[in-house]
Amino acid sequence: xxxxGSGRRPWTxxxxxxxxxxxxxxxxxxxxxxxxxxxxxPTGGLTFPMNGVSLHWFGALFGQQRTGDFAGSFTRSILLxxxxxxxxxxxxxxxxxxxxxxxxxxxxxFYMAIFSxxxxxxxxGLGVGLMFQFLGIKPAWYSSALGAxxxxxxxxxxxxxxxxxxxxxxxxxxAARDLGAGYGQxxxxxxxxxxxxxxxxxxxxxxxxxxxxxxxxxxxxxxxNTLPLEIWAMTTNVTxxxxxxxxxxxxxxxxVVIAVALTSIALIQRRRxxxxxRTDAGD
Amino acid sequence: MTxxxxxxxxxxxxxxxxxxxxxxxxxxTVSFFDFDQFDIIPTFVLTNYLELFGSSLTYSLYANTVxxxxxxxxxxxxxxxxxxxxxxxxxxxxxxxxALFLVCTVPxxxxxxxxxxxxxxxxxxxxxxxxxxxxxxxxxQPLEFLLFSDFAVVIAYVHLFSLFMIVPIFNSMAxxxxxxxxAAVDAGAGRFRVIREIVVPLSKTGIAMGSIxxxxxxxxxxxxxxxxSGGQSASVVLAMSNEIAVLQYPPAAASAVVLLLVVTAMxxxxxxxxxxxxxxxx
Numbered sequence: 153x154x155x156x157g158s159g160r161r162p163w164t165x166x167x168x169x170x171x172x173x174x175x176x177x178x179x180x181x182x183x184x185x186x187x188x189x190x191x192x193x194p195t196g197g198l199t200f201p202m203n204g205v206s207l208h209w210f211g212a213l214f215g216q217q218r219t220g221d222f223a224g225s226f227t228r229s230i231l232l233x234x235x236x237x238x239x240x241x242x243x244x245x246x247x248x249x250x251x252x253x254x255x256x257x258x259x260x261x262f263y264m265a266i267f268s269x270x271x272x273x274x275x276x277g278l279g280v281g282l283m284f285q286f287l288g289i290k291p292a293w294y295s296s297a298l299g300a301x302x303x304x305x306x307x308x309x310x311x312x313x314x315x316x317x318x319x320x321x322x323x324x325x326x327a328a329r330d331l332g333a334g335y336g337q338x339x340x341x342x343x344x345x346x347x348x349x350x351x352x353x354x355x356x357x358x359x360x361x362x363x364x365x366x367x368x369x370x371x372x373x374x375x376x377n378t379l380p381l382e383i384w385a386m387t388t389n390v391t392x393x394x395x396x397x398x399x400x401x402x403x404x405x406x407x408v409v410i411a412v413a414l415t416s417i418a419l420i421q422r423r424r425x426x427x428x429x430r431t432d433a434g435d
Numbered sequence: 436m437t438x439x440x441x442x443x444x445x446x447x448x449x450x451x452x453x454x455x456x457x458x459x460x461x462x463x464t465v466s467f468f469d470f471d472q473f474d475i476i477p478t479f480v481l482t483n484y485l486e487l488f489g490s491s492l493t494y495s496l497y498a499n500t501v502x503x504x505x506x507x508x509x510x511x512x513x514x515x516x517x518x519x520x521x522x523x524x525x526x527x528x529x530x531x532x533x534a535l536f537l538v539c540t541v542p543x544x545x546x547x548x549x550x551x552x553x554x555x556x557x558x559x560x561x562x563x564x565x566x567x568x569x570x571x572x573x574x575x576q577p578l579e580f581l582l583f584s585d586f587a588v589v590i591a592y593v594h595l596f597s598l599f600m601i602v603p604i605f606n607s608m609a610x611x612x613x614x615x616x617x618a619a620v621d622a623g624a625g626r627f628r629v630i631r632e633i634v635v636p637l638s639k640t641g642i643a644m645g646s647i648x649x650x651x652x653x654x655x656x657x658x659x660x661x662x663x664s665g666g667q668s669a670s671v672v673l674a675m676s677n678e679i680a681v682l683q684y685p686p687a688a689a690s691a692v693v694l695l696l697v698v699t700a701m702x703x704x705x706x707x708x709x710x711x712x713x714x715x716x717x
Contacts, residue, residue, distance in 0.1 A: 179542055256437065
């Protein structure tokens with residue numbers, strides 16, 4: 153065991169650091185390979201060596217013959233992700249507030265959320281598809297697929313809110329009430345601002361999990377695909393670096409979203425530390 | 436106050452009820468329906484289940500899927516525990532710890548399909564791994580078993596799902612009071628004894644959560660098996676998806692119900708050992 157401040161590092165530190173390094177390489181190595189390969193020359197293949205460097209395969213994505221409807225599916229995916237994000241944030245924050253205390257049915261809702269998370273995605277999609285079939289409603293990305301995705305993002309939102317509230321110090325809330333603030337005022341002016349970093353984390357999960365979701369969306373999507381479903385179709389019939397180009401583009405979008413979310417969390421925390429008000433106290 | 440709590444929980448509860456509860460009931464119902472070439476016939480038959488349990492294919496699919504689940508669970512547990520242990524107990528200052536933790540979690544927010552297919556140029560016959568091995572003179576012929584094999588399936592699973600083990604274990608370990616460990620070390624406990632008697636027991640919520648995720652994800656997978664085995668292997672859900680593709684919903688639903696019972700039994704088994712709810716929300 154490494155004791156903080158005990159000076160020399162034990163051999164286990166180096167062994168574990170090496171293990172960690174290998175794991176990171178394992179995590180990012182293959183991904184970086186396809187990013188490089190997406191810049192293959194026009195005659196390049198699916199693996200190294202590179203036959204020149206070009207943007208040919210990115211261009212091919214926007215050509216009609218390559219994918220069915222790249223621009224349309226991309227737009228739908230972004231829109232759907234924003235809708236999922238909004239609903240997930242609102243419902244999870246509210247449920248998080250509710251779950252600070254046991255209420256009648258809280259255990260039931262908790263287990264429903266857990267099982268909604270671990271149910272095989274395709275199976276959930278089958279159920280949602282059947283429901284729309286029986287109701288006689290045509291499945292679409294903004295109805296059935298939206299619902300199917302929420303069964304994936306809401307439980308994550310709830311679990312994150314649990315983690316956020318476990319670090320939340322209720323003294324701030326009590327202080328606000330003692331000073332005469334009502335429930336709504338306390339919530340809006342005290343609780344939610346303190347929770348903001350956690351809420352941004354829920355939003356990040358809501359957006360990215362929806363944007364990349366496909367097992368649950370596959371059956372209830374209706375006639376117009378989202379981007380991950382286009383990619384899934386491509387994996388089985390496209391054998392050119394265009395697939396990698398699409399992978400690079402969609403991952404770049406994810407990275408931008410992640411960067412925006414993490415930067416805003418970091419900025420909020422830094423502002424708080426600078427002001428000397430460690431409002432996220434508890435740790 | 437309780438009424439307010441019900442109101443606050445209502446949107447989440449209703450959404451889950453409509454899009455998880457009702458569909459689940461429908462899947463169970465349809466599993467007892469009959470079907471012909473064109474349509475499903477609402478009636479009550481047990482043929483879907485009888486055919487499912489009467490087919491030796493079912494058992495070999497389950498054997499294969501459980502085999503993947505056990506291998507992947509073991510590997511991700513070792514990785515999850517080791518990585519979290521390193522980050523929590525060996526990395527200082529806190530900001531570096533957080534940065535390295537984020538390095539582990541960022542891929543989680545990107546596309547699973549893309550991360551999976553990124554192994555194809557890596558493991559292929561003329562892939563980066565084989566080219567490196569040949570260049571280094573370790574082998575003369577490219578290794579054939581790397582891609583489109585059980586090996587590739589397991590690699591992809593570990594790559595996609597190890598984060599689900601790291602995050603909850605890290606979360607549990609980060610909450611261990613350093614004073615407890617200090618006390619144990621002062622009392623003369625070696626590092627392995629500290630791990631066995633303090634770190635492991637206090638990380639058990641995280642280990643349980645991670646195990647639930649990994650087992651459920653592997654048991655419910657169809658796309659990794661389909662692509663990475665190159666059609667040479669199958670899983671329960673892959674067989675189910677083939678039935679859905681030809682619109683045979685009732686047998687697919689029966690297969691779904693059985694799978695769900697198996698996964699639920701596994702999860703309940705894990706929850707029996709660790710009361711996750713109490714440790715999470717309590």
